[in-house]
Structures are given as C-alpha cells and as structure tokens.
Amino acid sequence: MSQSVEANPKTNTRRRTASKEVRRQQLINATIDSISRNGIGGTTMSTVTESAGLSMGIVNFHFKSKQNLLEETLLYLAKEHHEQWMAAFESAGLSASDKLLAIVDAHFHPRICTPKKLAVWYAFFGEAGRRKVYRKLIEDIDRERYTIALDLCQEIEEEGAYRGLPPRQVANILEALYDGIWLELLAYPENYGRLEARDHITAFLSKVYPNHFKMPEFKQDV
Numbered sequence: 001m002s003q004s005v006e007a008n009p010k011t012n013t014r015r016r017t018a019s020k021e022v023r024r025q026q027l028i029n030a031t032i033d034s035i036s037r038n039g040i041g042g043t044t045m046s047t048v049t050e051s052a053g054l055s056m057g058i059v060n061f062h063f064k065s066k067q068n069l070l071e072e073t074l075l076y077l078a079k080e081h082h083e084q085w086m087a088a089f090e091s092a093g094l095s096a097s098d099k100l101l102a103i104v105d106a107h108f109h110p111r112i113c114t115p116k117k118l119a120v121w122y123a124f125f126g127e128a129g130r131r132k133v134y135r136k137l138i139e140d141i142d143r144e145r146y147t148i149a150l151d152l153c154q155e156i157e158e159e160g161a162y163r164g165l166p167p168r169q170v171a172n173i174l175e176a177l178y179d180g181i182w183l184e185l186l187a188y189p190e191n192y193g194r195l196e197a198r199d200h201i202t203a204f205l206s207k208v209y210p211n212h213f214k215m216p217e218f219k220q221d222v
Helices: 009-038 045-052 056-063 066-091 096-107 115-125 128-160 167-187 194-208
Strands: none
Touching: 009 045, 009 056, 009 066, 009 115, 045 056, 045 066, 056 066, 066 096, 066 115, 066 128, 096 128, 096 167, 096 194, 115 128, 115 167, 128 167, 167 194
16 A cells, blocks of 8 residues: 655745745846846836746736836845845955955956846936935945945054045045946946956055055956
8 A cells, every 4th residue: 555645834835935036036137137128117017027938927926016026126136236245345354455355346246247237227226206215225235335335444544544535535435436337337348347347446445545455457358
C-alpha cells in the first residue's frame, strides 16, 4: 500500500512567497525598461506587462495602479543604490578616506550606473508635478548618505589639518557631482565611461584633501 505524503504548509508558503517576490521583481524590471525607452508619460500598465511577458491581471494584483508601480520602482532603485554604497562603506578600510572613496566608487558600480537606470532616475526627477512626492519617498536614504559623507569629510579635515573648503561644502559638492556626472553619462555617453567618471570625483577630492587622495591617471574607458 502506498504511503501518502502530507503537504508541508511551511514549504508551500515559502514557494508562494518566492513566486510573489519574483513576479514583483519582473514587473519592476519591466518598468525600468519601459521608462528608459518611453519615459514616464509613455509608460503604461500595457507597456510594462508586454515587456515582462505577464498578464494585466498580475500587474494589477501586485501594484493596483500605475502610480503605485512607479513609486515602488523608484524605491527599488533607491534601496539598490543604498545597499551598494553601504556595503562598500562597511567593507572599506578603517580610514575615513577609504570609506569616502568607497561611497564614490559605489555610484559608478556596473550594477548601479547603467544607461537604463540613469534614464529612469532622470525621468522621475523631470516630473515637475510629482517631484516633491518622489523626493519624499527617498529623502531619508539620501540624507543618510549625505550625513555619513559629511562626518567623513570632517574627520579627514581634522586628520589633515586642512583649511580649505569646509566639510559641509565638500559634501554638498560631492552630491552635485554625482548627479551632474550621471547626467553627463546619460546624455553624452561617448565622452567618457564609468571609471573615468569616478576619477573626476577622485580628482576633486585630491585637490581638496591632497594628503588623503591621489590624483588619478586618466585613461579612456568604456
């Protein structure tokens, strides 16, 4: 007589949860793809489901509305970026300069700095009508990075007894450089690649804190 196998509810729950997470990620990836090609205005639930190869019912089930899908996509990109620079920061050497440079490097990591993702970032912040909404979604993440960078700049200034730009100004300029160079990479990708883009910021730091950062040797990359 064959022995029946009783279903394990915990195993089944894990499978359903995993499937839900996979579907959500597929739809977010499809949204990134659609926005990079069509912009936010041209992105619809239909363009997303077509890109994902999933049904309209699935996207409605997971996200309910286009606006919810857009906001979840922006949060995904912000959290992905946060995880990248935080991991680099925590695994860097003990010195403040190593940690600050790790944050710089993370902005140009191949997982983060891609043409599609840069296009999506700028599509969101080009939306004048909802810019405040989008900023509010990720302001805590941005503030954390800025605060850490400011603390590192203050530590470096004290170590080197620098009397040039104050730490707050250096931290503000770094934020502006990240955004500006990302835009340059998006709009004029033929000018330089990720590594040279990163070196532009390192060059700035070498002028402000010459005993802590070395001027890079610029080489053309892709």
